[in-house]
Amino acid sequence: MNNETIQFLLTTVMEIGTLLCAYLGVRLFKKNQWLRIALIGVPLVLNIVLYFIYRTTPFFYLGVILLLCIPFVWPRKSA
Numbered sequence: 795m796n797n798e799t800i801q802f803l804l805t806t807v808m809e810i811g812t813l814l815c816a817y818l819g820v821r822l823f824k825k826n827q828w829l830r831i832a833l834i835g836v837p838l839v840l841n842i843v844l845y846f847i848y849r850t851t852p853f854f855y856l857g858v859i860l861l862l863c864i865p866f867v868w869p870r871k872s873a
């Protein structure tokens with residue numbers, strides 16, 4: 795496989811994975827709070843690494859989506 799095919803497959807997998815992890819991380823209300831943070835943090839780090847490797851904007855925007863989800867999953871003292 796050439797570089798464009800690998801980049802297309804990684805972009806597709808990360809788009810689906812990011813949206814799935816963002817949904818699960820926000821919707822798991824009373825579950826383990828560190829699992830919720832990991833569901834957001836792991837794809838975020840992967841998107842950052844892939845952005846620096848390929849220098850394409852989809853990975854940047856997927857990372858922004860996950861950064862916007864972090865305030866909704868961060869544990870609070872009242873919870």
